[in-house]
Structures are given as C-alpha cells and as structure tokens.
Amino acid sequence: MTDVLQIDDEKRVLKQYYGGVQMDSPNGGFLMVLGIRPGEGGTAVCLLECSVSSLRYRIVIPKATKTERRKVKDVLDAGDDPDCPRHGPGTRLVRAGKNFVCNSCGVAYARA
Numbered sequence: 001m002t003d004v005l006q007i008d009d010e011k012r013v014l015k016q017y018y019g020g021v022q023m024d025s026p027n028g029g030f031l032m033v034l035g036i037r038p039g040e041g042g043t044a045v046c047l048l049e050c051s052v053s054s055l056r057y058r059i060v061i062p063k064a065t066k067t068e069r070r071k072v073k074d075v076l077d078a079g080d081d082p083d084c085p086r087h088g089p090g091t092r093l094v095r096a097g098k099n100f101v102c103n104s105c106g107v108a109y110a111r112a
C-alpha cells in the first residue's frame, strides 16, 4: 500500500507539471500532488497519487541547470523578483534560507 512507484514517462508528467495542467496517470485518471521534498544533489522529489487507483508515484524534478541559474541571477542582479524558469511568469521564487526556491518545483535556482 505504501509502495511508491516510478513513472516511466517522467518527462511527459514533468512537462504537464510545469505547465500547470492536469497530469495524466498511467492508470487512467490524473495525478494529484501529495508533496515535494528535497532530493539528492539539488533535485527534488514529487510525490503523486493517482485519482483512480490511489497508487502512489514519485518523479524526480531535475536540479537547476546553468542556463536557468543564470537567467534567475540576471533578474536578481537587475533588482527584480525572479519567477520560476520552469513554471513561468506568476510563479515567484521565494527565499528559503540561503537560496531562492520555487515552492512548486522544490528546486533552488539561485543563492540569496
């Protein structure tokens, strides 16, 4: 029951996740976000539950790329509030300790 499964087409789910649209579950129905926790080496792990089967899945949200970091740093250097490079405009990065983090990705994109 508490088994957490890996999703085969993580890329598709991630794309839907970043796009803020409903994530299709491999079992039919859709995937609901249960929570996000920090993963290893700057990644984050998103826990999902299928609305139909109640099976649980996890996807790994990749760490920030160099390009993403640079983009966010440029915005910070300009004195503006950066948005999440993946979630796009409207999803502000928040300061968490020494980092600027997207609450939806769980990923740190810059150092404060």
Ligand SMILES: [Zn+2]
Pocket (backbone or CB within 6 Å): 084, 085, 086, 087, 091, 102, 103, 104, 105, 106
């Ligand atoms: Zn994000």
